[in-house]
Amino acid sequence: MNHSTPLSPRLLGHLSPVRHRVLTTAQLRGHGVTTADTTERCRPDGPWQRILPGVILLRPGPPTPEERLHASLLYTARTTAGIPAQPGSGVPRASRPPTDALITGLAALALHGFGSAPPLVSLDTIDVLVPRLRRLRSTGCVRIVRTTTLPDPTFVAGVPVAPVARALADAVAELGDAAAVRELLAEAVRRGHCEPRSVVEELTAARLLGRPHVADAVDSLVAAGRTTAENRLYRMVYExxxxxxxxxxxxxxxxxxxxxxxxxxxxxxxxxxxxxxxxxxxxxxxxxxxxxxxxxxxxxxxxxxxxxxxxxxxxxxxxxxxxxxxxxxxxxxxxxxxxxxxxxxx
Missing domain, CATH: 3.40.960 (Endonuclease; Chain A)
Structure with missing residues (x-):
């Protein structure tokens, strides 16, 4: 196959726009693209690029945040069956297959709509939560986060994402900025993403409460959570x-x-x-x-x-x-x- 030859209509006819652009080498082989063809197209001046081990972006230039998310899941999921058709696919929850890789940390918080989290486009690393025994390593834009028990995913715009409390704990584990930690925890409670108890449980399980800036932020979080609960109690009585x-x-x-x-x-x-x-x-x-x-x-x-x-x-x-x-x-x-x-x- 010449490197300028387009992919077959079989490939383009049923895949989502993201899947047009980001595929695994196994998926390419399934569509008749040999390993040699892929290597030729991924040369430095070629039309494709290898953005993660076994994951190919079928165009030159920097990947978009959407492409990086999809590539991270393709790299970490055990099979492509657990990857959504595309962010925003609108696939009903009942029809979604199980997944064994979840976006977590700051990337997950950005997907959950946290204003205090950096936007996806500014993140150099995407944290992905996987079962502890998976044989994966952090590489490229992906940082592997391991867990004994993978939580049930929350699907945000079609992307499997860790629940807010777990995503917060994974984000806080990498943050040394006390103000940033405090702001993330406060927003979680203020905007009703989760209750203080679930956040503290995750931080405790991650053994993060021994860090002074995290302990201080948790004290503020508990106080803010109590104020929010008291306001709801007043509303309950009067409404x-x-x-x-x-x-x-x-x-x-x-x-x-x-x-x-x-x-x-x-x-x-x-x-x-x-x-x-x-x-x-x-x-x-x-x-x-x-x-x-x-x-x-x-x-x-x-x-x-x-x-x-x-x-x-x-x-x-x-x-x-x-x-x-x-x-x-x-x-x-x-x-x-x-x-x-x-x-x-x-």
């Missing part, structure tokens, strides 16, 4: 017509011990709402035990405690409101609660 509670109070027995703080309290019905915004930590068992002890103590006094999570408020606010409303209505059927002193939370 779903619940009676006004007293907000952010401490409960005490008259002349007795401190019973604990709650985020909302209805004194007439003896119903308390507590937001569970605890981040995972090394003493998580102790924290759970303390929470259970407080709840048990309050309920022995006749106070109903409703626990809500930030995710529940975000994804199922109406159901959360129904649970609180049911607890308030049920107060008429309960014995009167013990008298407690309600004070502003210190």
């Amino acid at each position: 779903h017509g619940l009676p006004d509670p007293v907000w952010n109070v401490d409960l005490r027995l008259p002349g007795g011990p401190h019973l604990g703080g709650v985020d909302a309290y209805w004194p007439g019905q003896a119903v308390a709402v507590e937001l569970d915004t605890r981040a995972p930590c090394q003493d998580a068992d102790a924290a759970r035990s303390e929470y259970a002890r407080k709840r048990e103590h309050l309920e022995r006094l006749g106070i109903t405690v409703v626990r809500v999570t930030p995710r529940g408020l975000r994804d199922a606010m109406e159901q959360q409101a129904a649970v609180v409303r049911t607890a308030l209505m049920a107060s008429n059927d309960r014995d009167p609660a013990a008298y407690v002193v309600v004070l502003p939370r210190s």
Whole structure:
């Protein structure tokens, strides 16, 4: 085959635009292009270029971000069956084949729409998450990130991408800029990409909390996540017509011990709402035990405690409101609660 001979109509007739331009050597052989033909076309002044081992860009010039993404997946996927037809293909999730390579790190965050992540065009490296036992090496624009358990992919514009929390952890692992780390984590919570708990779990699993700039960013993240959850709790009460509670109070027995703080309290019905915004930590068992002890103590006094999570408020606010409303209505059927002193939370 002469290097100027176009590829056959068989190749061009059924492939997407990206697949017209980026193919593996195996795919080329399947369309009648021999290894010698490929080598000839990929010479320094030829019309093609080898942009990754076994992956060919069928044109000269720098690859586009879309082509680099597709090439990275072609290089890392075990078979091409797991590669989407093209970014933005609109293929229904049910018809997508499983994939064993996911875009992660800053490239994934850019695909997820993070304004604080560099645009794809400016990234020199694309992180790809693969199972730990895959025999791959980082090369060219691809950095291999290994994991024991590959998470379920999120498809963004047809591209298999790691979930936001995992992509954040992989990005943070490569970032030494405290301001950049803080901004990425804050945007994840502020824009509702994920909850602080899932982020902290991933950072903990990656053993990144020992880095001072990451620990500081997580403290800010947890505080921001709590503020967001509190705002959603206010919205739940007012948008779903619940009676006004007293907000952010401490409960005490008259002349007795401190019973604990709650985020909302209805004194007439003896119903308390507590937001569970605890981040995972090394003493998580102790924290759970303390929470259970407080709840048990309050309920022995006749106070109903409703626990809500930030995710529940975000994804199922109406159901959360129904649970609180049911607890308030049920107060008429309960014995009167013990008298407690309600004070502003210190």
